Amino acid sequence: MRASQFFISTTKEAPSEAELVSHKLMLRAGLIKRLGSGLYTWMPLGLRVLRRVEAVVREEMNRAGAIELLMPAVQPAELWEESGRWAVFGPQMLKIKDRHQRDFCFGPTHEEVITDVARREIKSYRQLPVNFYQIQMKFRDEIRPRFGVMRAREFLMKDAYSFHASRESLVDTYNTMYDAYGRVFTRLGLKFRAVAADTGAIGGSGSHEFHVLADSGEDLLAYCPDSDYAANVELAEALAPTGARPAPAEPMREVDTPKQTTCEDVAALLGIPLARTVKLVAYVAGEHMAVALVRGDHEVNEVKLGKLPSMADLRLASEAEIREAFACPPGFLGPVGLDRTKIRVIADRSVAAMADFVCGANKPKFHLAGVNFGRDLPEPDVVADIRNVVPGDPSPDGKGTLALCRGIEVGHVFQLGNKYSQAMNATYLDEAGKSQTMEMGCYGIGVSRIVAAAIEQNHDERGIIWPQAMAPFLLVIVAIGYGKSDMVKTAADSLYADLTATGFDVLLDDRDERPGVMFADAELIGIPHRVTLGERGLKEGVVEYQPRRAHAGQSGEAQKIALADATAFLTGVMEG
RNA sequence: CGGGGUGUAGCGCAGUCUGGUAGCGCGCCUGCUUUGGGAGCAGGAUGUCGGAGGUUCGAAUCCUCUCACCCCGACCA
Structure with a gap:
């Protein structure tokens, strides 16, 4: 992509409404624009990032055996009345009427719709288990939208729903999803932790949340540094003190x-x-x-x-x-x-x-x-046990003491059991020809939230530092004086053509801007690799490479590369 | 919903207390110069001062109502 033909809109200052670093940087880098409270336009650059996250999620879902479909964003009220959640979900659900005054909602989640699909399509145990997923915009009328896309009202979510003939099968898929989530967040280059979680309003039994670790996170997590125990503090058990109550020693x-x-x-x-x-x-x-x-x-x-x-x-x-x-x-x-x-x-x-x-x-x-x-x-x-655990409390697994940290919830896996299948009569015939209620699991990933969470974890004073897997472009070619110097133009065009031909997403900054502007934009936007071409270097036959952040095998400092070796060198660097 | 705050140019803000007809920085447009870290000089454009009503000779400024947004508490990916 040539910068002159793309749309880049960066600013030096962030709107005063932005509180969180990620929110400020997303606005400054021009990834998103606010339309209304909790409503954001994904600008071209931001959309590229969103799509990258989506692609990783999709690949790992497919690999884990889930099957993609797409359900309507708008759902009829009757389904929700069947499950009993039309009233329960409350003001968080955006309710709308069509021209016939019939009730609908803009889907905040899709258990009802998918259960309806399952009960219509699945007749036999031979069709089970099955795991459907979609990646789609959801709307929840949050009490207080904030932090940009971190807690927006409209947000992109991957939601998967599995159906089973047995509890064992559910646990099996649950574990598969748990592992897939780990792969997703690992591939995205995020520091995360899976914790035991409360099931909240969705209901069910077994549940884990996946949190991106960040001090700005809204959730408090308890974990044991000496074992693998980890739980949301909502759930983390505070053990009873050992020893009996002392006898009274003082008068009241x-x-x-x-x-x-x-x-x-x-x-x-x-x-x-x-x-x-x-x-x-x-x-x-x-x-x-x-x-x-x-x-x-x-x-x-x-x-x-x-x-x-x-x-x-x-x-x-x-x-x-x-x-x-x-x-x-x-x-x-x-x-x-x-x-x-x-x-x-x-x-x-x-x-x-x-x-x-x-x-x-x-x-x-x-x-x-x-x-x-x-x-x-x-x-x-x-x-x-009615209190929050505090640091130093004994770990419930008996292996050391608890520590606390903050996290941003980006994924949640549930064993739903038969809560929805029973309410909505989703049944199948077992081997004996007998009607049975399906077991269900559900698995969510906050795709748009991940973008913000990744920035919380990966930024510096100059801007975003994208993990390679979600960068909008892997490499930016800063061509100084592109419009003025034939030498620069020729070298930049040729390098760009070579690298693009190998399939990498490269941004050629051919704008008629001063070098400082181009450097500052590249850093704010967070492109992981940068190569600079200018007459000064080209006269000596060299270009300059600089990673956005020091990483394995590379220092953060600029290094000179012979122009002749540039394609091979940069290809190697981008392949990581 | 309860508590606090803010609405003035695309963005960040001053001006409001003490009414006199709107300003600064960034950005934008034109020209010249400049060109390896957010350029310099010169010239220029841009506002129904969130909206409605009122007080006044006169309102961004005072009064009433309203809307939007933000922050702090109770929900969730």
């Missing part, structure tokens, strides 16, 4: 805490470790109030809490509800003296093992110290 007493409304403040005032305090968080589940007790240095995990019996639809209690139930403002709440017929007390395992702790007194400006279960208040109604 009130302490003045005129301004101390947080555990941190109270601990500081009393000069005790934060881990000696207990914090109370009030929730409403259904009609009833429930309070979660965690240590002052811990945080409540609402995913875990929501899995406890009759806690499914929990929400934080409002301040008004708290004042009514406790006759006390937030900041001084505690578990002592509560009416247990109205308020359930759910304690984290670590709290249940505490003695002589400090907590709110349910009385403005006072806390209690030396509090003990069994003596000062009844034992908790429920003791469970």
Whole structure:
């Protein structure tokens, strides 16, 4: 591609709306343009990157035995009513009406449609297992779109759905997909981690998320450096403390805490470790109030809490509800003296093992110290793991301690089981001629999100540094004075022709720009390899090669190459 | 939805408090010079000041309403 015939629109400054590096760089490099909140045009350069990611995903899906199809983006409401998700999915789903006032949605996911395909097409166990996938634009009306294409409302996703005659077959395909995902992210040159995950609204049992590791990631991951344990903190188990609860040693007493409304403040005032305090968080589940007790240095995990019996639809209690139930403002709440017929007390395992702790007194400006279960208040109604793990917690697999890192979720694999097949009556005849419900799995990859995630992981102060597999162009030929110097033009055209003939995606920068502009653009756009041709070098018969980033066998510095050797050298470099 | 903020040229911003008819940088156009790291000089174009209504002799500026976008919290690839 010649730059003069392509469309490059770079800027020095990023629009102020961009927060994340990847978002800024994507806008500055002219990969995307914003149309509305969470809606982006993929400009020619950006589209090339998107297509590269797509190609790798497609190749690995095909290799793993998945079969590509393409389902409608717009789906009739009836299907969603069958699965029961029309109401459940909520405002996240963009609902639309056609001219006959019939309800449709712009597909946020395709379990319903694919299950409909399966139930119509699959009659016999002989047709199973089968794994369909598509790469398609989805729309989810996100509560808060942000970070450009990282959390856009319209986004490109690869979604695969497998159907099985047995649980074993499902697990088998699940493992195949898990491995394929690893290959996809490895080929894309990303540092990633697969973690055990919560299944969320989609439902099902076994589930793993694939995360690109980045400090800007929205997810917190727990992993064990000494083993292969890794899980989203939503799921990561905080083991119960070992050893029995100590016997009470202190009397319960009130302490003045005129301004101390947080555990941190109270601990500081009393000069005790934060881990000696207990914090109370009030929730409403259904009609009833429930309070979660965690240590002052811990945080409540609402995913875990929501899995406890009759806690499914929990929400934080409002301040008004708290004042009514406790006759006390937030900041001084505690578990002592509560009416247990109205308020359930759910304690984290670590709290249940505490003695002589400090907590709110349910009385403005006072806390209690030396509090003990069994003596000062009844034992908790429920003791469970309801907190987020923290660094240093023992690993649930018993092999060392946990560390935390942040990640960007770019892939998710689920064993769905028969949730959709049952609701939508997707059955087949088994060997005995008996009707059976299919087992299902589903497997997603956020294709457009990967582009942003890759930039988060691969950039410097000058711009993007594309991993080779997703670069819009592998090499840029910077031809200085292309329009002025026949020597440069001839050499550049010839090199470009040779390299293009070998099948590489090469950008020839033949624009009438100053060298600085061309260098700066090449670096901002992130093209992995650059060769510079100018009269100065050509007179000595040399060109200059410089990688965008130092990598194996190459330094980051420029090196002079004889023009005669350039094609062979550059070919070698691009083949990696 | 709750809390905070911003809308002025293609982009980044000043001007708003204290009303007087819009400016800076980048970009864009023309010419000359320049040509290995985002050029210099000279000239030029561009705004319904987010929208509607009001106050006023006069509104980017004050008032009311509205829309859009962004940031912080609850969802997800």
